[in-house]
Amino acid sequence: MTLTDIKFSEFLKDFEKTLKYLFHEKENINTLSLKRGLPPELMNEILSERPLSVAIPEQFGGRGSKVKECLGILAAASYESLPLSLTFGINIALFLEPVSKYADESVKEGIFHRFLENQNMGGLMITEPDYGSDALNMKTMNQEVENGYKIKGTKHWQGLTGLADYWIIASRKALDNGELGRDIDFFISDNSIKKQQVVVEELYDNAGLYMIPYGLNKLDLEVPVNFKLQPETTGIKMMLDILHRSRMQFPGMGMGFIKRMLDEAISHCTSRIVGSGNLLAIDQVQFSISRMQSAYTICSAMCAKSSEISGIAHNLATEGMEANTMKAVVTDLMQECSQLLVQLSGANGYRISHIGGRGIMDSRPFQIFEGSNEMLYAQIAEIITRSMKKQKQLHLFDFLKELSLTAEACLHFKNDLSFTLNQVLSQRKLVDLGKILARIICISYVLDLGKKGFRNDLVQNCIDTVKQEIAALMCSFKFDNTVQVVEGYTEQSSWLKFA
Numbered sequence: 001m002t003l004t005d006i007k008f009s010e011f012l013k014d015f016e017k018t019l020k021y022l023f024h025e026k027e028n029i030n031t032l033s034l035k036r037g038l039p040p041e042l043m044n045e046i047l048s049e050r051p052l053s054v055a056i057p058e059q060f061g062g063r064g065s066k067v068k069e070c071l072g073i074l075a076a077a078s079y080e081s082l083p084l085s086l087t088f089g090i091n092i093a094l095f096l097e098p099v100s101k102y103a104d105e106s107v108k109e110g111i112f113h114r115f116l117e118n119q120n121m122g123g124l125m126i127t128e129p130d131y132g133s134d135a136l137n138m139k140t141m142n143q144e145v146e147n148g149y150k151i152k153g154t155k156h157w158q159g160l161t162g163l164a165d166y167w168i169i170a171s172r173k174a175l176d177n178g179e180l181g182r183d184i185d186f187f188i189s190d191n192s193i194k195k196q197q198v199v200v201e202e203l204y205d206n207a208g209l210y211m212i213p214y215g216l217n218k219l220d221l222e223v224p225v226n227f228k229l230q231p232e233t234t235g236i237k238m239m240l241d242i243l244h245r246s247r248m249q250f251p252g253m254g255m256g257f258i259k260r261m262l263d264e265a266i267s268h269c270t271s272r273i274v275g276s277g278n279l280l281a282i283d284q285v286q287f288s289i290s291r292m293q294s295a296y297t298i299c300s301a302m303c304a305k306s307s308e309i310s311g312i313a314h315n316l317a318t319e320g321m322e323a324n325t326m327k328a329v330v331t332d333l334m335q336e337c338s339q340l341l342v343q344l345s346g347a348n349g350y351r352i353s354h355i356g357g358r359g360i361m362d363s364r365p366f367q368i369f370e371g372s373n374e375m376l377y378a379q380i381a382e383i384i385t386r387s388m389k390k391q392k393q394l395h396l397f398d399f400l401k402e403l404s405l406t407a408e409a410c411l412h413f414k415n416d417l418s419f420t421l422n423q424v425l426s427q428r429k430l431v432d433l434g435k436i437l438a439r440i441i442c443i444s445y446v447l448d449l450g451k452k453g454f455r456n457d458l459v460q461n462c463i464d465t466v467k468q469e470i471a472a473l474m475c476s477f478k479f480d481n482t483v484q485v486v487e488g489y490t491e492q493s494s495w496l497k498f499a
Helices: 008-026 040-047 051-055 067-080 082-102 105-117 235-247 250-271 283-309 320-349 355-367 373-390 396-400 409-417 427-451 456-478
Strands: 122-125 141-145 148-156 166-173 185-190 199-203 215-224
Touching: 008 040, 008 067, 040 051, 051 067, 051 082, 051 105, 067 082, 067 250, 067 283, 082 105, 082 122, 082 166, 082 185, 082 235, 082 250, 082 355, 148 166, 148 185, 185 215, 185 235, 235 320, 250 283, 250 320, 250 355, 283 320, 283 427, 283 456, 320 355, 320 373, 320 427, 373 396, 373 427, 396 409, 409 427, 409 456, 427 456
Parallel strands: 122 166, 141 166
Antiparallel strands: 141 148, 148 215, 166 185, 199 215
């Protein structure tokens, strides 16, 4: 019997049951979350259920790299543990899918076998100490040698530092003139081979996501020729395809986490009695939980959309607008939901052993890594404004109603969007505009999900919630704010002199 003979609903149910047993009966997830790392024997038990098989092609014994199944596993994991879900997300989107799509056929079988049978894991190395989001200027270099490539450089903030068995490493080709090539090359390294071992120089004291080790990695490796990934066109486009696909899988990690925050909030507010009724009877509590339900609806719609468009058969290099939208909006929603749960939970919520308090710290870096949200929102706005100029259409609503992605959704926001963009926007205004556009795109996903039968009351509540949010964002966008930092601010600004 192969893995594909098992219905995904059964496979997922068994996995959820295993996590519940391991985290609530065999161990205590609240206690585990206070410690660095996860006990190896516990991780081996989780991986023995072969959750990563969802990202391995059928011909190599996996379940077939179906996005729906990948997101389902990520959601199941994040309901119990966001760090565990991110561990899977790193393995799936940043290692297994790139290997499936771009690796030489001669290396795939060995890698996938070790993932399925030996509980191996893999990650991606792009970020460097001096070059975070500025990946195109990375200094890690590769040089062709007999039968392979030498790779030298320094990488940091890679999830699974010191834990991954395999890495995909980004670098630039060393040219004869001492410079580095403009394109990006990617290589697989196998930590079980001495010449390919990554040296961990430091483990970082990350403030959240305790389960995942991050750190500083020194590279001085030699890998064989067939360990180089083969791009369809250029290495930069391959990198964009990988990163955009990864961003489109963030809703999977967000789904279980947001649902858990929502379930915990409803449970607490239903059972907590204040005066003659429970917390749920209070209007402000209704407002807070309705925002969490809106987040649940948007994330559900994102998962459905991602399942349609982000499989490895698609090249996502040019799909920055939707990839950025999914990543930025869902991570904002994750952080908001954890903050709301803590507020509703009172003092008890402000504990690392509480799922809400822990959730604040665990979800916060999601707004930063793989492109900070401010940068992604600005990019969304730049894509739209460039297209508007190209088409010589400067009226925002008129442009959006002709764009297939926003044509139906923008009708709900006509009053707010009926204005002309006739000046160059500052970066802070691009961020505001990007937030507005991203939420309109999300409503288009929600409307699509509603047509498929998703419950209408959640859809309507979500639209109303986003209407209020966009109205507030429009006020910020239209407010003339050009405030600059005051240099040498300490001079004549000590209150003690004026009291």
